[in-house]
Amino acid sequence: MDYITTMGLEVHTELSTKTKIFCNCSTEFGGEPNTHVCEVCSGMPGTLPVLNRQVVEYAIRVGIATNCEITQYNKFDRKNYFYPDLPKAYQVSQLYLPICRNGHIDIEVNGKKKAIRIHEIHMEEDAGKLIHDPWDDCTLVDYNRCGVPLLEIVSEPDFETGEEVIAYLTKLKAILQYTGVSDCKMEQGSLRADVNLSVRPVTTDELGTRTEMKNINSFKAIARAIEGERKRQIEVIEEGGRVVQETRRWDDNKGASFAMRSKENAQDYRYFPEPDLVPIEISDEWIARVKSEMPELPDAKKARYLADYGLPEYDVDIITGSKYLVEIFEQALAACNEPKEVSNWIMGEVLRLATETSTDVEDISFDFANLGKLILLVKKNVVNRPTAKEVFEKMFRENVEPEQYIKENGLEMVQDDNLVREVVVKVLADNPKSIAEWKEGNEKVTRFLMGQCMKQLKGKADPGTVNAVIAEELAKL
Amino acid sequence: MKITDEMIDYIGILARLQLDESEKESAKNEMEKIINYMDVLNEVDTTGIEAMSHAFPVKNVFREDEVRPSVDRELITLNAPKKKDGCFQVPKTVE
Numbered sequence: 001m002d003y004i005t006t007m008g009l010e011v012h013t014e015l016s017t018k019t020k021i022f023c024n025c026s027t028e029f030g031g032e033p034n035t036h037v038c039e040v041c042s043g044m045p046g047t048l049p050v051l052n053r054q055v056v057e058y059a060i061r062v063g064i065a066t067n068c069e070i071t072q073y074n075k076f077d078r079k080n081y082f083y084p085d086l087p088k089a090y091q092v093s094q095l096y097l098p099i100c101r102n103g104h105i106d107i108e109v110n111g112k113k114k115a116i117r118i119h120e121i122h123m124e125e126d127a128g129k130l131i132h133d134p135w136d137d138c139t140l141v142d143y144n145r146c147g148v149p150l151l152e153i154v155s156e157p158d159f160e161t162g163e164e165v166i167a168y169l170t171k172l173k174a175i176l177q178y179t180g181v182s183d184c185k186m187e188q189g190s191l192r193a194d195v196n197l198s199v200r201p202v203t204t205d206e207l208g209t210r211t212e213m214k215n216i217n218s219f220k221a222i223a224r225a226i227e228g229e230r231k232r233q234i235e236v237i238e239e240g241g242r243v244v245q246e247t248r249r250w251d252d253n254k255g256a257s258f259a260m261r262s263k264e265n266a267q268d269y270r271y272f273p274e275p276d277l278v279p280i281e282i283s284d285e286w287i288a289r290v291k292s293e294m295p296e297l298p299d300a301k302k303a304r305y306l307a308d309y310g311l312p313e314y315d316v317d318i319i320t321g322s323k324y325l326v327e328i329f330e331q332a333l334a335a336c337n338e339p340k341e342v343s344n345w346i347m348g349e350v351l352r353l354a355t356e357t358s359t360d361v362e363d364i365s366f367d368f369a370n371l372g373k374l375i376l377l378v379k380k381n382v383v384n385r386p387t388a389k390e391v392f393e394k395m396f397r398e399n400v401e402p403e404q405y406i407k408e409n410g411l412e413m414v415q416d417d418n419l420v421r422e423v424v425v426k427v428l429a430d431n432p433k434s435i436a437e438w439k440e441g442n443e444k445v446t447r448f449l450m451g452q453c454m455k456q457l458k459g460k461a462d463p464g465t466v467n468a469v470i471a472e473e474l475a476k477l
Numbered sequence: 478m479k480i481t482d483e484m485i486d487y488i489g490i491l492a493r494l495q496l497d498e499s500e501k502e503s504a505k506n507e508m509e510k511i512i513n514y515m516d517v518l519n520e521v522d523t524t525g526i527e528a529m530s531h532a533f534p535v536k537n538v539f540r541e542d543e544v545r546p547s548v549d550r551e552l553i554t555l556n557a558p559k560k561k562d563g564c565f566q567v568p569k570t571v572e
């Protein structure tokens with residue numbers, strides 16, 4: 001029997017505001033435990049939250065970028081649950097009047113375009129971090145993250161394959177980065193996804209019972225979790241069982257999901273309007289201003305790169321998929337106006353060195369304009385390509401300035417044709433055995449001779465020139 | 478409205494409270510009184526009056542996104558019954 005998988009996504013993204021959503025504590029990641037905590041975010045009695053304006057601004061930005069309607073009359077609600085990561089025993093969220101509704105994000109998988117509908121986006125506060133302490137068999141609580149602003153982006157159940165989910169997340173991540181609202185560092189938890197999944201036999205239109213897998217924090221883990229859960233549900237059905245609606249925890253190391261115990265899992269949040277926060281009214285002017293300040297978004301950028309620069313679609317997808325690669329591309333391009341070269345360098349050396357040095361693209365930190373300069377130096381035959389690659393490695397690792405570095409290390413290409421000819425003549429004279437082989441029709445020896453010449457020229461000659469001179473001198477024999 | 482034993486047990490689970498029988502009995506009585514007070518409010522004729530969650534017509538109270546020093550950790554954790562390594566220490570919770 002064939003089955004259809006249906007999925008919906010809830011994505012939480014931490015906003016890159018300087019301060020928390022309801023107090024002036026810093027949102028900086030990685031501080032000593034409980035050093036970014038005050039009376040408000042630790043839930044002391046008698047304190048009052050005051051909303052960070054920037055959170056609303058960012059939410060409007062994401063709403064517009066994902067084609068949503070902006071709710072102009074907003075309120076917050078309390079979501080009640082008792083767990084030590086939440087000192088107030090409720091999370092301030094939006095249930096009844098979320099800030100954005102009815103949007104969509106366009107994705108493309110294997111050449112097929114599809115719009116994934118966005119049900120809503122709402123503002124809420126993050127919870128603290130629980131650390132298991134094996135020594136005392138207890139839990140330690142750090143509230144630094146408590147109160148960091150989040151947007152929860154809820155899709156409609158429009159996904160049928162893991163590839164569609166990954167394409168959506170990639171696009172969403174790019175949108176969040178382009179609009180500057182989040183750094184989307186999954187390893188730091190600033191982008192987390194919950195997947196709702198159900199399967200049904202192709203013979204029916206009625207959706208199956210769904211399960212929810214929470215807080216999966218890498219694209220690869222999400223793909224594995226989807227495949228694992230899909231298989232599990234099909235097995236349950238084929239063995240004559242019934243899928244139970246429940247929250248499951250995906251254990252990526254074990255490659256399996258586990259049901260969370262239902263008692264801890266009682267989902268009865270008894271929402272009610274948050275009395276400590278007054279309503280927010282978003283004016284037409286506010287929305288118009290955010291619209292007018294919207295940066296170029298991934299789809300528009302991709303279209304422009306394809307049309308203006310004639311780059312391969314695959315390369316454009318990779319580059320425009322990351323705000324950080326776009327920065328490298330645009331700054332290098334501004335310095336050399338050679339789009340194809342810049343794209344090739346990014347797809348080749350930049351990504352190769354990033355992988356080799358385990359550097360995340362957002363942490364690549366050389367002066368990007370220098371890549372443009374290097375490209376011009378190659379174009380003007382100041383250095384040849386192999387040398388340029390060596391220079392680039394120095395740029396990538398130590399941020400050297402290419403022109404200066406080439407000069408200081410004497411890496412300029414030998415421009416003196418007489419010197420090249422001198423070397424070629426000498427190499428031919430020193431290798432009578434190779435010449436004999438060449439005369440017998442062994443063309444391969446020219447490659448050996450080429451290598452010998454380049455060695456003598458310390459790799460700094462233009463290979464094309466050397467090759468041509470070798471051919472000329474051989475012809476004379 | 479009557480508060481049943483089942484309701485009290487369920488609320489106990491949600492609130493993570495372990496109540497003994499006498500505590501349950503008194504909680505039941507108190508909760509019933511609170512709920513019954515709502516009946517008094519329900520007697521007021523509210524036709525044509527819009528539901529509201531705030532007493533005053535105030536909106537758009539914002540704070541600028543500027544960092545101010547947090548409270549000293551010693552002070553923030555001062556009331557914690559147990560602490561360790563700068564953290565609040567609580568009974569083991571399931572992941």
Ligand SMILES: [Zn+2]
Binds near residue numbers: 042
């Ligand atoms: Zn605070």
